[in-house]
Amino acid sequence: MARDVKKRGKPAYTNRRNRQKYLKKKDNKKKLSKSAVPIIKYTWDETKTPRENVRDMGxxxxxxxxxxxxxxxxEIIDAEPIDGVSIVVPKPEKKVTGRKKNEKQAAHIISNLEQQVKEEEEARAGQDRKxxxxxxxxxLCVYxxxxxxxxxxxxxxxxxxxWQYTPKQWAKKIRTHKESEMCKFLETA
Structure with missing residues (x-):
């Protein structure tokens, strides 16, 4: 006679319930902007698709x-047109579907992004390399x-x-040592 064994641990997989949880998480992820740029996060519209959002931002x-x-x-070699037949095949252009983009908003966002990039470049240019x-x-250099x-x-x-450094390597190391803060500190002490 078999004895009853109580099942412990996680309950069995319920297809319906877990599927709903998965779909909810997926919808929430789709709506959020993963951009680190604040202006893009601010202007992101959760009701639109990412493609529409980006197009509206310009x-x-x-x-x-x-x-x-x-x-x-x-090129086709020896291509000669025959009476009434053209050799050039026109390429169809891609259609842009959906709503038109807001020109003012797009111009504002692009100018803001360009300004941020310019500020970052100026900040980097102002810093001296350490x-x-x-x-x-x-x-070793001091010695x-x-x-x-x-x-x-x-x-x-x-x-x-x-380490068998060559004369050029020594010149580079000594130059780096002289430009470093440690050398300046040692000279003042």
Whole structure:
């Protein structure tokens, strides 16, 4: 006689219930904008599809459609037109469906995006690049400068040159060391 075993753990998969939960999550994900740009998030309309939203903002949904790529076709050799038959086959243009975009809104968004990019570029241009060396390399550069000065050939032959740096590599390392904040700190101390 078999004994009754109580089932524990997660209940069995209920097709109907889990399917509804999945569809709800999918709908919510579709509506949200995943853009990190604040103006795009702000103007995103949840009732529209992503393609319509982007078109209304004046941004290209597909960059390949925005800038046409010249197709290199092989020319037909010895193509001669026959009476009443044209050789050139016209290419059908893509139809744009849906509502027309709001020109004012699109111009505002594009100008705002361009302004943000310009500000970021100016901020990057204003920053000086910080050069840093590892602590061990800084010690090595200080030692080499004290021992050999600017003679990179002598630095190459030095027994402490374990990594077998070439004179050009030494010149670059010494230049980086002199531009670093650590060198400026050591000079002031």
């Amino acid at each position: 941004i290209a949904f597909n960059p390949n459609d925005a800038v046409p790529i010249a197709e290199h076709r092989k 050069f840093r060396l590892f602590h061990r390399e800084t010690e 080499m400068l004290a021992r050999h000065g600017e003679d990179f050939q002598a630095m190459t032959r030095d027994p402490k040159n374990l």
